[in-house]
Amino acid sequence: MSKHKQHRKHDHAEKEDGPMILDHAAVDGYRPIFYICITIGILYLAFVFWRTW
Amino acid sequence: MTINALPPALILILGGLLVPLLKGRTRQAVLLLLPVISFINLLQIPVGSHWVFPFLSDQIVLGRIDKLSLIFGYIFHLVAFLSALYALHVNDTVQNVAGTVYAGAAIGAVFAGDMFTLFVFWELLTISATFLILARRTEKALGAGFRYFMVHVAGGLCLLAGIIIHVFQTGSAAFDLIGLGTTASWFIFIGIGVNCAWPLLHPWLTDAYPEATITGTIFLSAFTTKTAIYALARAFPGTEELIFIGGAMAAFPIFYAVIENDLRRVLAYSLINQVGFMVVGIGIGTALSINGAVAHAFNDLLFKGLLFMTMGAVMYRTGKINATDLGGLYKSMPWTCAFCIVGAASISAFPLFSGFVSKSMVMEAAALGDMRWLWFILLFASAGVFHHAGIKIPFFAFFSHDSGIRCKEAPPHMLLAMGISALLCILIGCFPQYLYSLLPYATDYEPYTISHVLAQTELLFFSALAFTLLLLAGIYPAEIRSLNIDADWFYRKGGRQVYRFCQWAFDGINDWANRTIAQKMTKRLSRFFEEPGGNFQKYGYRLLVETSGIDKNYEKMEKQIDIRSRMATYSVGAGVLLAVMILAFASLLLFFR
Incomplete structure (x- = not known):
């Protein structure tokens, strides 16, 4: 098989035949934890800026 | 010599x-x-x-x-x-x-x-x-x-x-x-x-x-x-504009890298992000910052090359590179996975890995120069790079959901190249003085201070926590096979408008030139040179008649000139006049040559 054909074959193998979307389903109970952590993080950052800026 | x-x-x-x-x-x-x-x-x-x-x-x-x-x-x-x-x-x-x-x-x-x-x-x-x-x-x-x-x-x-x-x-x-x-x-x-x-x-x-x-x-x-x-x-070195350019380079690719599905393109954005750190270092222009830029270029060549190698190995074995197609490869390609994690840790500047000993030089230089806003941008960029190159690349390729792909480990020569790169990333991270001795300016910079190690570790662990919580809370953006619009939009749209303008402007000139020169003028010239002598007389006579106001036998005279011209029978006077006119015309041409 010529090199060019080999490349074409490889190219064919690379055709996008997988899923269009890979979404990330939420696990129950983690959303409130996320919001709590984000709030604490922002407050901590604000405190650090206030003390150091 | x-x-x-x-x-x-x-x-x-x-x-x-x-x-x-x-x-x-x-x-x-x-x-x-x-x-x-x-x-x-x-x-x-x-x-x-x-x-x-x-x-x-x-x-x-x-x-x-x-x-x-x-x-x-x-x-x-x-x-x-x-x-x-x-x-x-x-x-x-x-x-x-x-x-x-x-x-x-x-x-x-x-x-x-x-x-x-x-x-x-x-x-x-x-x-x-x-x-x-x-x-x-x-x-x-x-x-x-x-x-x-x-x-x-x-x-x-x-x-x-x-x-x-x-x-x-x-x-x-x-x-x-x-x-x-x-x-x-x-x-x-x-x-x-x-x-x-x-x-x-x-x-x-x-x-x-x-x-x-x-x-x-x-x-x-x-x-x-x-x-x-x-x-x-x-x-x-020391060009202030580079600080702004580098700051922008370090920050903007993060957003694109997060939503990009092609993992090699994620690394391409990450490359711009890392080059941003170097550009900032050169822009600050102190010995520490330029040393930092050069050291980071040295390290980036190793860890970014390593990450591209691991993704190349995945692509070589599976034929796929999209995050949507990959996942769960750590069982099939354990060595490649391990080297990818070393590359990820290095680019994220984990202590004991190469990125830690160079990135901090640029950030330290920014802090010493009292550029707080710049330091904050670089900090944000550090967190971002940990997320997209440190977590996203290994996570979606080797862990995440099981894509069902079962393949062979990368070939031995690929593993060897990745292994050497990984080893160097660790060695430089553990013994940075060897790298520092090669830098353009002498330095006694010490990366392993308590405050630096703590601050960096804190940053990395909070970034990891943020990623985990975003994923578990279902807020992390889905990986979508798509084309993300970047600054190339300006090139594509702008290029099309420039093309349209050129088409309008140059085609207009071209049409005008075609009508006026190629068609009308050539037609007139060919008509004139059918009977050049007769036409000279005819137009000369017409000019005389129109300027003097005399209008007798105008058409009759022109017909006579036409007949004489075709038969080449001129009176002596007309022949002399014609000769004089041609000579005068030739003299004028020579004069204005």
């Missing part, structure tokens, strides 16, 4: 061009040996300017050896060797030649002592890199390669224009500190900026690198941008 060595770029470029004459294992051996021989050759060259030849009214210098060029020379040789090792299975003459010449061109550029030599190697980089992209031989690669070539030729022309103006104004072609201020310097600055992938000039990088061959991308990720970093460090 007599030197028993060759100009630094010569071995790789000439050797690369001779590669097509070799086959099989001999070719593989030569491809591996060329960087080694070139490196040994480099070690024989003492510090100073060598191979100086007169050129026009100035001189060209093929080998300017100093600490700045040497550190880039060393790492370029190392990466050329690792890339050749990684690409050992490739039996494609185009890739073999282009990869070796590309490495040689980069080495030639960093050792160039004058701007003309720099320009020649700069353009050789473009040409050889284009072949590395085209060598994939797909429609997308063809388009990306063509766009890459056009952008870099435009950048090269900008650089050349700057060089010519600079040489004309200063009378020197030496490639040293230029600094911004003159028109020439701006041209050179922007010409280098194109290769450096500055914001809005960057789409060529994220367009072309993921479309190149698996092994071609390893070469590409190493040389073009780092050569530009070298050029900036040489010609524009």
Whole structure:
């Protein structure tokens, strides 16, 4: 098989035949934890800026 | 002084061009040996300017050896060797030649002592890199390669224009500190900026690198941008504009890298982000910051190359590179997975990994310069890079959901190249003093202070926590196979508008020229030259009649002139008049010649 054909074959193998979307389903109970952590993080950052800026 | 060595770029470029004459294992051996021989050759060259030849009214210098060029020379040789090792299975003459010449061109550029030599190697980089992209031989690669070539030729022309103006104004072609201020310097600055992938000039990088061959991308990720970093460090250290440009470079790619599905494109955005740190370091312009920029370029070549190698190995084995298609590969490719994690830890600047000992130099320089906003941007960029390169790349390729793909581990030579890179990332992280001894300025910088280790660890762990919580809370954006609009939008839309304008303007002129000159004028000229003598008389007579106001036998006279002209029967007086008119016309033509 010529090199060019080999490349074409490889190219064919690379055709996008997988899923269009890979979404990330939420696990129950983690959303409130996320919001709590984000709030604490922002407050901590604000405190650090206030003390150091 | 007599030197028993060759100009630094010569071995790789000439050797690369001779590669097509070799086959099989001999070719593989030569491809591996060329960087080694070139490196040994480099070690024989003492510090100073060598191979100086007169050129026009100035001189060209093929080998300017100093600490700045040497550190880039060393790492370029190392990466050329690792890339050749990684690409050992490739039996494609185009890739073999282009990869070796590309490495040689980069080495030639960093050792160039004058701007003309720099320009020649700069353009050789473009040409050889284009072949590395085209060598994939797909429609997308063809388009990306063509766009890459056009952008870099435009950048090269900008650089050349700057060089010519600079040489004309200063009378020197030496490639040293230029600094911004003159028109020439701006041209050179922007010409280098194109290769450096500055914001809005960057789409060529994220367009072309993921479309190149698996092994071609390893070469590409190493040389073009780092050569530009070298050029900036040489010609524009301490240029304030670079701080803003670098800050933007460090920050904006993070957003694109988060939503990008193609993992090699994620790394391409990450490359811009890391180059941003280097640009900032050069812009700050202190000894610490320039050392930091150079050290980070050195480390980036290793860890970014390593990450591209691991993704290349995944692509080589699975034929896929999208996050949507991959996942769960840690069982099939455990070594590749481990090396990817080392690369991820290094780029994220984990303590004991290479990124930690260099990135912090730039951030420290920003803090010492009291640039709090810049320090904050770099901190944000550090968190971002940990997220997209440190977590996203290994997570979606090797862990995440099980894609069901079961494949073989990467070939031994690929594993060896990745293993050496990973080992170097750890060694530099643990023993940074060896790297520091190679830097352009002497330094006693100590990266492992309690505050620095704690601050960085805190940043990394909070970033990891944020990623985990975003994922578990279902807020993390889904990986979608899509085309993300970047600054290329301006090129595509703007280019179309420019094309339309040119079509309207130039086609309009063309139509007018066609109607007036090609059609009407030629028709009139041909009619005139059917009977030139008669027409001279006729139009002369008409002019006389119209200016004097006499209008008798106008048409009759013209008919008589026509008949005489065709029969060539003129009265003596008319013949003399005609002769005098032709002579007068010829004299006028000669007079206004």
